[in-house]
Amino acid sequence: MKSFIFGHTASQLPIPAYRFGNENGTRVLILGGVHGDEIEGVWAGYGLLRAFSESFPFNLNLTLVPAFNLDGVLKKDRRNNRGVDLNRNLPTKDWSPEIATERYHPGTAPNSEPENQALVKFLDAEKPRYILSLHSWKPMLNINGDCRAEAEAIARETGYIIEETIGYPTPGCLGSYAGLERSMPTLTYEIERGLDQKSILDIHVPAIFKSMKVSEGRK
Numbered sequence: 606m607k608s609f610i611f612g613h614t615a616s617q618l619p620i621p622a623y624r625f626g627n628e629n630g631t632r633v634l635i636l637g638g639v640h641g642d643e644i645e646g647v648w649a650g651y652g653l654l655r656a657f658s659e660s661f662p663f664n665l666n667l668t669l670v671p672a673f674n675l676d677g678v679l680k681k682d683r684r685n686n687r688g689v690d691l692n693r694n695l696p697t698k699d700w701s702p703e704i705a706t707e708r709y710h711p712g713t714a715p716n717s718e719p720e721n722q723a724l725v726k727f728l729d730a731e732k733p734r735y736i737l738s739l740h741s742w743k744p745m746l747n748i749n750g751d752c753r754a755e756a757e758a759i760a761r762e763t764g765y766i767i768e769e770t771i772g773y774p775t776p777g778c779l780g781s782y783a784g785l786e787r788s789m790p791t792l793t794y795e796i797e798r799g800l801d802q803k804s805i806l807d808i809h810v811p812a813i814f815k816s817m818k819v820s821e822g823r824k
């Protein structure tokens with residue numbers, strides 16, 4: 606495992622990232638904590654860091670960022686330190702400056718936020734074949750692009766439903782930016798909000814771990 610600085614937050618904190626596997630393996634990106642108040646995804650991200658550090662039996666070149674919106678995680682805020690919802694700020698075709706509510710503030714311009722600038726740069730350079738983003742809400746596996754096989758592997762272990770849409774518009778989100786517009790299939794994993802940490806570590810982390818085997822076959 607190698608660690609590196611993925612980028613910096615709006616308050617200039619370094620965002621740690623961890624790389625596992627080998628250079629020639631299928632490229633995969635896992636993000637936790639895009640929304641800082643969805644702490645269940647951060648628990649899952651750190652649980653994966655522990656699991657992958659103990660054993661990594663996959664032919665993958667995997668990058669794990671357990672707390673992408675680090676400022677938000679530290680503040681227990683959905684948004685970054687400038688009050689922007691990073692999952693409404695990516696430069697998608699449907700990005701909109703409209704502020705539905707402060708909670709979903711899209712920023713002053715598409716890709717205005719340093720966390721997303723680092724993410725966009727990473728995606729351009731690395732072109733991952735599969736992205737997993739760990740959130741919490743009502744239990745659901747939301748797929749954008751072709752990652753149904755990974756979602757099914759997780760669903761077998763968790764009983765979570767698989768959906769292609771979450772039921773309301775999400776302009777500027779990662780699923781649209783990467784999954785639909787850049788052929789980087791993206792699974793948004795909504796862990797049940799408020800789920801206890803033991804269940805996250807004992808059920809969801811092993812489910813994700815198993816699903817990684819599926820991604821090895823991606824070209």
Ligand SMILES: [Zn+2]
Pocket residue numbers: 639640643740741
């Ligand atoms: Zn979220």
